[in-house]
Every structure is written in C-alpha cells, then in structure tokens.
Amino acid sequence: RDRSQLIIRGLDVQRYDFHSGIAKFDLMMQTWEEQGKIGFAIEYATALFTASTVERMGRHFQQIVDEILQSPDQQIREIGLISMEEEHLLREGFNQTQVNEDWSQSVTALIEEQASVRGHESAVVWEGQSLTYRELNERANQVARFLLEQGCEKNQIVGIMAERSFVMIIGLLAIEKAGCAYLPIDPITPGERIQYLLEDSGIRIVLSHTELIDKVRAMGTTEIAVYDLEDAARYASYECTNPGIQLHPDDLAYVLYTSGSTGNPKGVLLTHGGMTNRLRWMADQYGMDDKEVVLQKTTYTFDVS
Known part of the structure; x- marks a missing residue:
C-alpha cells in the first residue's frame, strides 16, 4: 500500500519520520x-x-x-x-600512470652518482657503525673487479649467502657492478633447498663470509668457487674506480626462487629496469628524500627488500 495514503476512520494520520541513530543490522x-x-x-x-x-x-x-x-x-x-x-x-x-622518468639508469649507476655528489654521507648503518656512499661504492668496485677477473660475464648468476652486515650489501652491489645478477641465499635455508638452488641455477661462484664459508662449501660441488667477503686482503689490490660495465634495463639484476609449494622451486628473473622502476615509484609515492632513513626489516631473499 502507498504509505502516504493511510486512512483510519475517526483519526487524522500524519507521517512522522523517526531516526533512532542506531543501525539494527550491519x-x-x-x-x-x-x-x-x-x-x-x-x-x-x-x-x-x-x-x-x-x-x-x-x-x-x-x-x-x-x-x-x-x-x-x-x-x-x-x-x-x-x-x-x-x-x-x-x-x-586510474590507468594514467605514465610519468616522465629516466628508467635507463641502473641502481648501481644511481649509487655511483650518490657516491660522487654526497660520498661522505652515510649509506648503510649497522650495529652502531656506518659506511659512507664513497666507502660502499669503492669496496664494491674492488669486489666487482675481482669477479670480472674470475671470468664473470654479463647476466651471469652469482650466489651470495650472508648474514645482515656491511659485507652483505657490498657483495650484492659488487655482483651487479660486475654486470651479473645475484641469487640471495638465506643462511637459515634448509640444506636440501640450498643444494637445489645451487644446482638448478648453475652458478659457479658464491660470495659469503667467514662464519658461513664451510656451510656453503658443504652444500656445493667442486665446480663452485666460494669466496669470503671478509677477506680484505683478497680485494685490497684491486682498483676502487667504477668498473664501467654498461647495464641495460633488460639486463638481469637478481634471481629469486619461489617457495616450491606447487612443485620444484622456480627461479624468477628480475631486471634492472624493473628494480629502478619500483624504487623510483617508492621514492615518489612516499616523498622520500636524502634525509630519510629506511629500515631493512625483511630478509634480503624477499623481493624488492
């Protein structure tokens, strides 16, 4: 019935809107x-x-x-x-996401730029100590030149197993400066999975540090060379200047393996262009500048960490 037409004999009826202010249901x-x-x-x-x-x-x-x-x-x-x-x-x-950015620069080139313009400022802080952009860049350059001398080629995959430390960051950057892609291996990874990663990726070189060297060698084969990032004497004789390897956005930056929950783990290849795109977006999205400090919370085997 039309609620505006309520007729009761002997009564005048008028509608009264009432709002209790309480919802009876969600x-x-x-x-x-x-x-x-x-x-x-x-x-x-x-x-x-x-x-x-x-x-x-x-x-x-x-x-x-x-x-x-x-x-x-x-x-x-x-x-x-x-x-x-x-x-x-x-x-x-919502799909108008085009921005005028230069995606051709790799992360290594961006770090080299920072080392040039603000080399004395802290790049990495760990356990009360800091590493400046210049120190980070130069030490990574020495390790990168060592890798090149070992015959490392562009887009070659190089493994790295390291605890959180300065040498972990130096190793990651050095591998990319040599034109290679890093495969991060978490030290707490079960031995069976580590062996699978080493075999499936076909890597010939693994960077690690003193406490983990024996563990890596026990997991690998005689064809895999393992080098200690903490062995300063090994890299001291190499030049500190940038190796000058030209990296294209489509070149490999790093390789991550899936969990393997639906079968054998699969290696996912990530490029320099994708990484630069992600980092520039993050800086723009959150308004990051040279005064920001970013906490490294997740393990380095987690994507974009």
Missing part, C-alpha cells in the same frame, strides 16, 4: 511506494561503512534497476553494475 535497505514511485533508504553501521561507500552502493543499486527496466529480459550476468562514467574512470582514469 546493512539494511528499506523500500516503499509513495505517490506512484518506489523509494528506498539504506541503514548501515558507521563502524563498518563510510557514507561514501553506502552512497556508491545506492548508485549501483539504481544502475541495476535502470538496466532491468530498460531490458527486462536480459540475463543477470548481463546487467551492468557501474555507470559509464565509473567504467571510464576504472579503465582510463
């Missing part, structure tokens, strides 16, 4: 007929939904009703939920 829609039209109202728990969300639900409901009225015989799966304006926003508006 979400409830009421409908009524009034003066030849159908009205509806949505009552919702403000602890669960915002006003804008409920308003959008209302527009979507109206869109569904309009579609049904225009074409009553269409199947449910053919009914559109969103308006043409919303569809355009989803397809076009």
Whole structure:
C-alpha cells in the first residue's frame, strides 16, 4: 500500500519520520511506494561503512534497476553494475600512470652518482657503525673487479649467502657492478633447498663470509668457487674506480626462487629496469628524500627488500 495514503476512520494520520541513530543490522535497505514511485533508504553501521561507500552502493543499486527496466529480459550476468562514467574512470582514469622518468639508469649507476655528489654521507648503518656512499661504492668496485677477473660475464648468476652486515650489501652491489645478477641465499635455508638452488641455477661462484664459508662449501660441488667477503686482503689490490660495465634495463639484476609449494622451486628473473622502476615509484609515492632513513626489516631473499 502507498504509505502516504493511510486512512483510519475517526483519526487524522500524519507521517512522522523517526531516526533512532542506531543501525539494527550491519546493512539494511528499506523500500516503499509513495505517490506512484518506489523509494528506498539504506541503514548501515558507521563502524563498518563510510557514507561514501553506502552512497556508491545506492548508485549501483539504481544502475541495476535502470538496466532491468530498460531490458527486462536480459540475463543477470548481463546487467551492468557501474555507470559509464565509473567504467571510464576504472579503465582510463586510474590507468594514467605514465610519468616522465629516466628508467635507463641502473641502481648501481644511481649509487655511483650518490657516491660522487654526497660520498661522505652515510649509506648503510649497522650495529652502531656506518659506511659512507664513497666507502660502499669503492669496496664494491674492488669486489666487482675481482669477479670480472674470475671470468664473470654479463647476466651471469652469482650466489651470495650472508648474514645482515656491511659485507652483505657490498657483495650484492659488487655482483651487479660486475654486470651479473645475484641469487640471495638465506643462511637459515634448509640444506636440501640450498643444494637445489645451487644446482638448478648453475652458478659457479658464491660470495659469503667467514662464519658461513664451510656451510656453503658443504652444500656445493667442486665446480663452485666460494669466496669470503671478509677477506680484505683478497680485494685490497684491486682498483676502487667504477668498473664501467654498461647495464641495460633488460639486463638481469637478481634471481629469486619461489617457495616450491606447487612443485620444484622456480627461479624468477628480475631486471634492472624493473628494480629502478619500483624504487623510483617508492621514492615518489612516499616523498622520500636524502634525509630519510629506511629500515631493512625483511630478509634480503624477499623481493624488492
């Protein structure tokens, strides 16, 4: 019955709108007929939904009703939920992500740039000590030149197993400076998985440090050479200057292996272009500048860490 036409003999009836301020359910829609039209109202728990969300639900409901009225015989799966304006926003508006950035620079080139313009400032802080950009860059250069002397070639995969320390960062950077891609191996990884990674990746060189050298050698084969990043005398004679290896955005930066939960672990190849893209986005998204300090929370075997 039209709720505006309530007639009781001997009584004058007038509608009174009452709002209790309390939602009886998380979400409830009421409908009524009034003066030849159908009205509806949505009552919702403000602890669960915002006003804008409920308003959008209302527009979507109206869109569904309009579609049904225009074409009553269409199947449910053919009914559109969103308006043409919303569809355009989803397809076009939200996908306008083009930015004018130079993605050709590798992370190693960006670090070399920092070493040039602010080399005396801290690049890495660990256990109360710091390593400046110049020190990081020069020590990585020495290890990179050593790797090149061992015959390392561009896009070759080099393993690294290290605890969190200065040498871990130096080793990662050195591998990339040599034009190679690093395969990080967490020291707590089970031995069977380590052996699989070493064999499947086909690596010939692993960088580690004193405490882990024996563990790596026990897992590997005689064809794999293991070098201690803490052996300063080994790298001291190499030049500190940048090796000058030209890296393309499509060149490999690092390799990560999947968990293997659906079969054997698979190596995923990540490029310099992808890494630069991610880091530049993060700096822009969070407004990072040269005063920021970033906490290394996750293990270095986790992507983009």
